[in-house]
Amino acid sequence: MRILLIHQYYLEQEDAGGSRFNEMTKIWAAEGHQVTVIAGMIHANASKKYPRYKGLFFHKENYEANIEVLRCHVSESYNINFLGRLWGYFSFVFSSLLGAFFKVKGPFDLVLVTSPPLFVGITGLVVSKLKGIPLVFEVRDLWPESAIDTGVLTNRFLIKAAYWFEKTMYKNASLINVLTPAFERTLVDKKGVPPGKVIMIPNAADFSLSDHLLNKVDKAAFRKELGWEGKFVIIYVGAHGVANHLEQILETAALLKGEPVHFALIGDGMRKNPLKQLAASMQLNNLEFIDPVNKEKVYEYIISADAGCSVLKKVDTFKTIYSNKTFDYMGCQTPIFMLIDGISRELVEKAQAGIYVEPENAAEFAEKIRWALNHRDETKQMGMNGYDYAKVNLHRSVLAARYLENLVRLGK
Numbered sequence: 001m002r003i004l005l006i007h008q009y010y011l012e013q014e015d016a017g018g019s020r021f022n023e024m025t026k027i028w029a030a031e032g033h034q035v036t037v038i039a040g041m042i043h044a045n046a047s048k049k050y051p052r053y054k055g056l057f058f059h060k061e062n063y064e065a066n067i068e069v070l071r072c073h074v075s076e077s078y079n080i081n082f083l084g085r086l087w088g089y090f091s092f093v094f095s096s097l098l099g100a101f102f103k104v105k106g107p108f109d110l111v112l113v114t115s116p117p118l119f120v121g122i123t124g125l126v127v128s129k130l131k132g133i134p135l136v137f138e139v140r141d142l143w144p145e146s147a148i149d150t151g152v153l154t155n156r157f158l159i160k161a162a163y164w165f166e167k168t169m170y171k172n173a174s175l176i177n178v179l180t181p182a183f184e185r186t187l188v189d190k191k192g193v194p195p196g197k198v199i200m201i202p203n204a205a206d207f208s209l210s211d212h213l214l215n216k217v218d219k220a221a222f223r224k225e226l227g228w229e230g231k232f233v234i235i236y237v238g239a240h241g242v243a244n245h246l247e248q249i250l251e252t253a254a255l256l257k258g259e260p261v262h263f264a265l266i267g268d269g270m271r272k273n274p275l276k277q278l279a280a281s282m283q284l285n286n287l288e289f290i291d292p293v294n295k296e297k298v299y300e301y302i303i304s305a306d307a308g309c310s311v312l313k314k315v316d317t318f319k320t321i322y323s324n325k326t327f328d329y330m331g332c333q334t335p336i337f338m339l340i341d342g343i344s345r346e347l348v349e350k351a352q353a354g355i356y357v358e359p360e361n362a363a364e365f366a367e368k369i370r371w372a373l374n375h376r377d378e379t380k381q382m383g384m385n386g387y388d389y390a391k392v393n394l395h396r397s398v399l400a401a402r403y404l405e406n407l408v409r410l411g412k
Contacts, residue, residue: 001411002034004100004108004133006124008074008092008117010039012050013063014294020324021114023206027400029066036104037067038123040074040092045239045268045292048076057095058103072099081270089117096123106131109411110174114138116146118162121169128172134410137173139183142317149315150243167191175410177201177403182320182343201403203324204396205331206295213299214333222304231262232373234337235305237298238325240269245313248339250279251362252369253287261369263287266301302332307354307372307379309337310344314359322347329354330390335372335382339365353386 003025011022025035041053053059059071072095077084100123110133113124121137128135144162147153153162170176170193178184179202187193223229240246246265253263263286265275276289290301302308308329312318319342326344329336336354338345348354355372357365372379 001109001408002107003028003036003407004104004106004111004127005035005037006096006100006111006113006120006127007037008040008089008096008120009044010037010069012043015043015292019206019295020203023208023396024400024403025067026064027397028404029064031404033066033404035067036108037063037069038096038099038104039069039071040096041071042074042076042088043268043292045241049074058099060103068104070099070103072096089119093119093122096120097126100127101130108133110134110136110407112136112138112407114140115169116141116143118143118166118169121165125169125172134174135172136175136177136407136410137169138177138179139187140179142183142186142320145317146243146315146321149317150313170197173197175199175406177406179203180320180322180343186320199406201399201406202394203322203327204394204399205327205390206396207331207391208396209295210299210303210328210331210333213296213303217300217303219304222300226264226304228262228304231260232307232369233262233264233305234307234309234369235301235334236263236265236267236309236311236325237302237328238267238323240265240267240272240275242271243313243318244269244271244311245360246271246275246311247278248360248362248365249309249311250275250282250284250287252365253279253284254282255362255366256369257284257286259286259370259373261286261373264290264301264305266290266293266298268292299328299332302328302334305334307337307383308332308334309339311339312359314341318359319343327390327394329383330386330394333383333387335379336386337365337368348386351386351389352382353389354382 007021011019029035041049057073063069075088075091077087111124111127113121124135144153176198178200184198184200188195310323310326323344336348338348338354339357339359345356355368357368
């Protein structure tokens with residue numbers, strides 16, 4: 001079948017970040033399906049285009065056999081502030097609509113849109129209506145709720161408009177995929193979406209990469225190169241934004257000064273520079289910021305660390321989500337400090353893959369790190385437990401096949 005995927009944040013081949021659809025489309029393409037991706041020119045955590053896109057409105061390339069990617073313009077005001085981000089969203093809506101009708105070749109059997117941002121649904125909805133093909137809408141995060149709860153979205157008019165458009169998308173989608181059981185309950189019980197319209201294909205672990213690197217990475221040499229020898233290293237991988245509230249990691253690091261604990265934060269985002277300034281003012285010599293690296297390098301860091309942490313701001317909406325980085329930690333046999341309540345906590349506890357910490361409670365985080373320091377064998381076993389659980393329940397190739405089955409059924 002021929003799938004048109006609208007995904008503003010579909011990764012470049014050298015990019016760091018969530019690679020859910022990069023991995024799934026590769027699996028679908030390997031089975032002979034044709035995937036055309038309409039994506040943006042700016043990474044989710046960046047504010048500038050790659051130099052090769054300067055002066056371009058569109059750029060098309062073939063990533064792999066059966067995968068064609070059309071990169072479309074996104075304003076470079078993205079990630080500067082809220083208004084800049086909003087314009088970044090809508091600039092992609094305009095450019096992706098032009099791309100969908102004038103730069104990619106059909107026909108397509110369906111259009112698949114993954115959100116957030118919610119506004120990419122505009123492109124998917126217009127394409128679905130004008131081309132007469134089914135619309136599949138994926139909910140990776142409950143938006144606008146998450147934006148409201150974190151204080152990013154405050155304008156009443158915009159909030160009302162966002163809820164109206166969300167309802168419009170649910171009404172017009174032939175199929176809605178959600179990433180967590182809590183999302184499914186919310187859509188069916190609170191938003192009135194018919195149960196038969198909703199499927200749940202969660203995020204997953206990429207064992208094709210982690211299994212390869214687990215046997216390849218020389219942890220001792222890598223740790224020596226990084227200056228991690230003799231330290232209990234806790235790694236965070238992901239966005240440095242308002243929703244992540246990484247200040248709680250800095251507060252914990254301050255409580256652990258003088259102890260053999262080191263924090264490594266990998267990623268980027270609009271809060272990164274303020275966080276670096278805060279860390280300097282707090283004189284934190286047990287914490288480092290690392291610029292984004294590609295997925296293979298990220299896994300080298302995770303495998304070489306003693307634990308990973310999944311962190312979000314303490315708001316009720318985040319009780320409904322799975323943190324993407326949790327699956328990477330599981331795939332790398334790395335135990336997890338879970339600073340997110342709700343279903344993410346339930347997942348880690350069910351898998352016995354780590355330790356729950358109340359979000360934004362630095363004192364509790366520090367105390368549980370001290371416990372891990374004194375119980376290395378038990379902590380290491382948690383990493384193995386998470387790996388074993390994910391191997392059975394959260395394998396990317398298995399979930400990609402299940403997703404494809406639903407798409408093929410709809411496209412017939």
